[in-house]
Amino acid sequence: MREDLPSIIIVGGGLAGVFCALKLAPTPVAIFAPTPIGISGASFWAQGGIAAAVEEGDTPENHANDTVAAGGGIVERDIALGMAREARARVEDLAAMGTPFDRSVLGGFLPSQEAAHSRRRIVRVQGDVAGRAIMDTLAKEVARTPSIRVFEGYFAQEIVMRAGRAIGVRARDNDGMIHDMPCAALILATGGIGHLYRVTTNPLEARGIGVAMAARAGAAIADAEFVQFHPTAIDIDADPAPLATEALRGEGAAIVDRNGRRFLLDIDPAGELAPRDIVARGVFASIEAGNGAFLDARSAVGAEFPTRFPTVYGSCVSAGIDPSRQLIPIAPAAHYHMGGVWTDARGRTSLDGLWAVGEVASTGVHGANRLASNSLLEAIVFGARVAADVRATPVSPVEWRPQADRIEPAPRERDFAAIEELRDLMSANVGVIRSGAGLTAAVRSIRRMMSHARDIEAHNMLTTSLVVASAALARRESRGAHFRSDFPQSDAALARRSHITLDAVLRIADEVAA
Template structure:
């Protein structure tokens, strides 16, 4: 990415010496599953920890998660089976060591949650209830309060976090940028500059920074993500010189409630796991002809099949049929309540559904310890690219990844703190940005147009010409937005969305194949020369590539 997207290292002008200074061993940016689990681990090991939450814990992608946490706890399942299902969903781009690590450590993380008081659903005999979701060939998804797994997980982790010594929690605190001693790529991360409505700008200096800032769903007009999911962490890391990987891969959830004027409320994949059908306008099950697993095919297959079915029949939605599912209201109380708001009864009515942007598969590239190629910066959760998900995430592996890599990065950060002795003092950092004399365009219009352009041109099905146009549109908006200085989060978020939207569009234009969640209409399937991770870093005109070596046959 060249020109406008490369010119600015920081979003705002500042002199670090003139701002309030805060010091800690470990700074965790993000309070979802990965961030909370990392902070718990680091704090328990004796490190001083600060956790930043952009909003409240109720407005994280974790809290919005419905389905559950995948893991092997039953004798009729196996680690190897979970491993193979993950590889199959990932369509040839999974890094097998990352997959093996997560599925092997996952059961211990789930049992740990039980010890910490997470209220998983249980049957009449007290055994854990277990469900199945798309792409899984076994029942291994554990849920809470039917369809409120994320909310209960967030509660459990937050209570544990607040009872952990050495941890400070700052909510409604916006991280603008990661701090480095110079603008050169490779300079170490020393913390972050933050903004709080009450306390203003602050410098938070840390020996290690863990970026766990979540996803980017707000890049798209149609999304299941909460409003804070504006790709801030990805943009911050890119500006700080970290390598991002596989940015073309955005997962679209197949089933969100589609009603005019309503938000895109998620209808959990677990609903199809309980036997719900997808029907066309004639009320026929079209997925029977699309994949051997029908409605339980991997998400990329189902989302793409819905789009193509709509192209054949017309209209804006297909139907989800739950009428034959016994006890739907008790199994999915949250979804039932949401449907009731629109006078829909799942025991009697068909539910109109349509795909929406759900999960950012690409992210900041890291190793199996969460370490990036920038010293002092670790990543965990949705913002990271660990290689676990490949080209398409397997359902309910995201919360699992956050738990596993949260613990790993928290332990690594605490070890660094213990090894480094006394904290060093602050470094003089000056961001000198002059006011722009270029023309102005309305910021709200830019954001709205960006989200619409991403949905229409960088969505579920993509074409080379439209992708090229999307890249040019983003460049145009960036020319009159990234040159400006804003003093509030809406402006900073929009700038971040332009940076990351351009990364997604450029990666999608480069990847001339159809694989997993990335579908190019000109190409029918995967192309061997693209069985690589595409790696992008600030200042580099073209991506580097890293070949994926796969031993398993998938």
């Protein structure tokens, strides 16, 4: 396989990686993904849609303003505005490929409303199946694009570096075989970190592997402390937790406690349509106080639930809940990582030969709290930008003789046990509400687990967790999705993005352990 690989490798088969590969065509590219294209990554699970100024009277400037307002004071405004200005063109790209976006009777896009948006600008598909429809469309497009080779069932483990440059990637296939794959350009599109937490809306492969790989190779990581918790995961003890899309609240669904009281109005005048971090903390507090939290869509959607929101309806019915007549139990769940591998506006990381795109990247457009439905938008805008930059970048060959393919021993049972311990630890101490004491305990425990882990994939999960916990410990304030009970106010002196390396993280951990 190695001898005829394309010189460009994309790790990850979600929207960001696949869209980038399509934009690179006809330049040859290989995609390595743990699951089949079309169902790979969190993109497939996305319900709301793509944020874009498509309604008459809306503008990219309005969209950028909302993005900055939601981002807790640390959004890179120029980058956010650039993304908003490219939004419609990228949505039109998807439409041209066959994505069946909802349309008005006149043929125009039919956008919906979501929290913290000042206009209706969420371009969606059949109410709540945007991610699935987009990925199905792109999978068909990949199948008819001869320049793209797809290798499914490959789990990336490590970036191979030479002379400060990324020159390849090491991955394990489903049979346990380890492959060293050289490349001239490596693009990380590995997704998020949700499965580092006990309750998450993310698929199993969202384990923070890309952040760990880049950090171990020496890349800068930005904004790692900012983890968004979706306030309305459906609380039915499923892993991952199914999502009750924010579009339901945009259409008028209310959040109530077990007594039917809209408690969020006590926290923010926008109630259910307040920014996600505020809603998530309110829901979390109501549950912790024993009052529960529920989504009431009986009046707003009612009997139209099966046709307007079929995904949510199906998830509820599978758990014995009829959302047209009953309340939907909800809880906050790890949903999106605003942080990740630092990149510039072209998707370049701090390491030569390495680009990052999608949730694994930190471009600066999300700040401390991502605006709803900007995630799929970021994936396609920066997917196109990375493709253009890779194609325009001359690369000199680097000598490397990869090891022969080989079998890796199976992970040890204690490594699996450590991951289960880790997920509980992250939810308890690095979750919706944090404290200095809890974060310190988390850093100590994760560092201890790292010293015992033998499986590299378990070690990668622990590494990313340590990066997130250490960055959260270092930010001694509350901002956006990062809330510390011991520092509940924002500090104007800290209104800036964070940047950290693995060396700095290990120094923090060693100081805590001392």
